[in-house]
Amino acid sequence: MISVAVNIVTWNGKEFLPHLLKSLMAQTLQPKRILVIDNGSVDGTIELLKEWPTVHVLRNNRNLGFAHAHNQGIALSGADAVLIVNQDLILDPLCLERLASVLDKDTSVGSVCPLVYRFSFTEGDLREPSFSDTIDAAGLIVRRNRQVLNRGEGAHDDGHIDQWPPEVFGVPGVLAMYRMAALKDVAYGNEYFDDDFFAYKEDVDLAWRLRWAGWRARFVADAKAYHYRTLTHHGDKITQVFKTRRERSSWLRTLSYRNHLLTLYKDESAGTFFPHIVFILMNEVRRVGYLLLREWPTLRAIPQAIRLMPTI
Numbered sequence: 434m435i436s437v438a439v440n441i442v443t444w445n446g447k448e449f450l451p452h453l454l455k456s457l458m459a460q461t462l463q464p465k466r467i468l469v470i471d472n473g474s475v476d477g478t479i480e481l482l483k484e485w486p487t488v489h490v491l492r493n494n495r496n497l498g499f500a501h502a503h504n505q506g507i508a509l510s511g512a513d514a515v516l517i518v519n520q521d522l523i524l525d526p527l528c529l530e531r532l533a534s535v536l537d538k539d540t541s542v543g544s545v546c547p548l549v550y551r552f553s554f555t556e557g558d559l560r561e562p563s564f565s566d567t568i569d570a571a572g573l574i575v576r577r578n579r580q581v582l583n584r585g586e587g588a589h590d591d592g593h594i595d596q597w598p599p600e601v602f603g604v605p606g607v608l609a610m611y612r613m614a615a616l617k618d619v620a621y622g623n624e625y626f627d628d629d630f631f632a633y634k635e636d637v638d639l640a641w642r643l644r645w646a647g648w649r650a651r652f653v654a655d656a657k658a659y660h661y662r663t664l665t666h667h668g669d670k671i672t673q674v675f676k677t678r679r680e681r682s683s684w685l686r687t688l689s690y691r692n693h694l695l696t697l698y699k700d701e702s703a704g705t706f707f708p709h710i711v712f713i714l715m716n717e718v719r720r721v722g723y724l725l726l727r728e729w730p731t732l733r734a735i736p737q738a739i740r741l742m743p744t745i
Contacts, residue, residue: 543615543648603640
């Protein structure tokens with residue numbers, strides 16, 4: 434079996450880390466190394482991690498973003514594959530083994546992801562996890578208008594997920610396993626994720642680059658995990674879109690839109706863009722119209738994206 438290193442980027446994750454670390458210690462395939470990259474937590478996260486002597490810690494003095502922090506960890510992995518993990522996850526004991534098994538058996542696969550459900554915490558002082566059958570992510574899918582979604586997000590498990598196509602556009606950064614050879618194949622210096630993205634859509638950009646390099650992405654239905662998602666997608670109806678966006682800060686909305694524009698500029702080719710140009714332009718016009726009416730400050734993402742285009 435291939436070796437796997439685990440990278441956890443955390444920022445004020447004291448509430449979540451004990452549950453995640455316990456689930457990692459219970460894996461049937463033990464990781465070669467668990468590394469926590471802390472982005473300047475001030476909630477006692479560093480003090481908590483001292484209770485886990487086998488967990489390695491890389492401490493940043495400030496929040497350097499999801500992309501850069503994970504790049505730091507990937508560069509130190511020293512394994513055949515690296516598991517990217519959000520701090521607010523709990524893994525089923527077989528998750529790591531089943532993901533690694535797919536990479537082990539099929540060398541054309543560059544990335545894999547599990548079936549991720551949602552969990553919440555019970556009320557009261559104990560705050561124990563309460564697991565649900567609501568799907569959080571089952572791989573990334575991309576529409577003709579270039580809207581990228583977590584497949585199955587918000588739906589309930591109907592017992593037939595094992596029949597879903599295993600091939601996906603890419604794997605969501607919330608929990609993903611990448612083959613190191615694939616990451617090195619598309620790296621730019623020490624950047625595996627693009628540092629300029631900071632956070633949001635960096636997993637989409639990496640999915641595009643891996644596909645261009647010929648690497649496949651797989652969804653592994655019998656590998657399972659649970660995610661505490663604070664920002665949820667409420668559907669496609671206009672009132673539900675409003676609700677989803679209100680949950681995000683203005684800065685996060687701007688960052689997400691900026692990075693969406695950057696993926697269009699950076700990752701498309703004439704052969705992929707022009708066959709779907711009508712769908713893409715209609716979506717962008719609709720998006721700008723919405724922002725003009727309800728979120729005009731988010732439009733600052735456009736000049737920000739333009740400034741990054743010469744180097745992205």
